[in-house]
Amino acid sequence: MKLLESPAVKVGLSISIATGLYGVSFGALASASGFNFWQTMTFSLLMFSGGSQFAFIGVVAGGGSGIAAMTAAALLGLRNGIYGMQMNALLRPGGWLKYPQAHITIDESTATASGQSGPDEQRRGFWTAGIGIFVLWNIFTAVGALAGDALGDPKQWGLDGAAVAAFLGLLWPRLKGREPWAIAAAASLATIIAVPLVPAGVPILVAAVVAGAIGWFSHGRSDEGMEPDVDPYPHERSRADQADQARKQRNAE
Amino acid sequence: MNLWVWILIACGLAYLTKLSGYFVPAKLLRSPRMMRVAGTMTIGLLASLTVVNAVASGQSLAFDARLGALVAGAIALWLRAPFLVVVIVGSAAAACLRLLGWH
Numbered sequence: 001m002k003l004l005e006s007p008a009v010k011v012g013l014s015i016s017i018a019t020g021l022y023g024v025s026f027g028a029l030a031s032a033s034g035f036n037f038w039q040t041m042t043f044s045l046l047m048f049s050g051g052s053q054f055a056f057i058g059v060v061a062g063g064g065s066g067i068a069a070m071t072a073a074a075l076l077g078l079r080n081g082i083y084g085m086q087m088n089a090l091l092r093p094g095g096w097l098k099y100p101q102a103h104i105t106i107d108e109s110t111a112t113a114s115g116q117s118g119p120d121e122q123r124r125g126f127w128t129a130g131i132g133i134f135v136l137w138n139i140f141t142a143v144g145a146l147a148g149d150a151l152g153d154p155k156q157w158g159l160d161g162a163a164v165a166a167f168l169g170l171l172w173p174r175l176k177g178r179e180p181w182a183i184a185a186a187a188s189l190a191t192i193i194a195v196p197l198v199p200a201g202v203p204i205l206v207a208a209v210v211a212g213a214i215g216w217f218s219h220g221r222s223d224e225g226m227e228p229d230v231d232p233y234p235h236e237r238s239r240a241d242q243a244d245q246a247r248k249q250r251n252a253e
Numbered sequence: 254m255n256l257w258v259w260i261l262i263a264c265g266l267a268y269l270t271k272l273s274g275y276f277v278p279a280k281l282l283r284s285p286r287m288m289r290v291a292g293t294m295t296i297g298l299l300a301s302l303t304v305v306n307a308v309a310s311g312q313s314l315a316f317d318a319r320l321g322a323l324v325a326g327a328i329a330l331w332l333r334a335p336f337l338v339v340v341i342v343g344s345a346a347a348a349c350l351r352l353l354g355w356h
Contacts, residue, residue, distance in 0.1 A: 022337045024337070025336075039257065043260065052263070061306070069263070074270070077267045081291070082287075085277070088274060102271040159344055161344050165322055166339075168326045168327060174296050187301045195309045207297045211294050215286075215290040221289075223288065224289060225296040
């Protein structure tokens, strides 16, 4: 089979373009938050997890300390560990392959692989999305960082408003159903209460603890909040529905 | 220089977290409770980051043009705009409100 005829490769390429492009907003916001070009590139090259990258610069932009920024980024990256476990079980990488594969284990590569059936297509989907996003995300981060440096006063261009919209945009796809809205509301309330009481940056960690406690003590979907920012399969039924369907079929057989 | 240290530690932790999924025995991570906490925490952190960036100004709350960016971003998302459009709408809303005199 020619590579470009593979449905997984097609999905992987389109998700790469959609996700990679918004690296430009990360680059511009990082430079507006005072990070220099190489610091900004270090995030996209080495951290390579959109949510964590935005979290780090968001905490620093709000006056938070480096350690608070690091903690927020690390906590936001926890779900990548779960994805790693899922991809390890699904794709069974052998030996040294685990090391590069781990680096590109993010929301979108996991979602692309999970949406395919058959190990070959799953593997093609994962690697196409992972490598494609990595390359484009870094190119567009550089473009954004250079453009951000050239803009001058970030407030005049509303870049602080861009950060607000970016975080809402990352949150939005995860708000499917009543429970995630309730968690988001509880975390927002905890944040507003904490802002005047603790140093900048710490309210975000308070909210993380509140949301983590809700997850620990309540019962609900175990994949809550594990949606990709950009859905590789927007026109199909949600993955939860698909899993439901598959379960019903298995039970019927 | 100090910030560099935290950036590099954060990058190291991000990679080790991803890698742990490939090496930690699946039983440990497969616990539904751990998965739920990772997921609910993601929602909580993103909600909190949205709020902080919209209304926090150091240790006080401020209601300024960023609130307009929040509303405009929400409307764009409601209309199913792609991520990059949402970000541009947010920035345009804040910039316009500032031009109109609301800081």
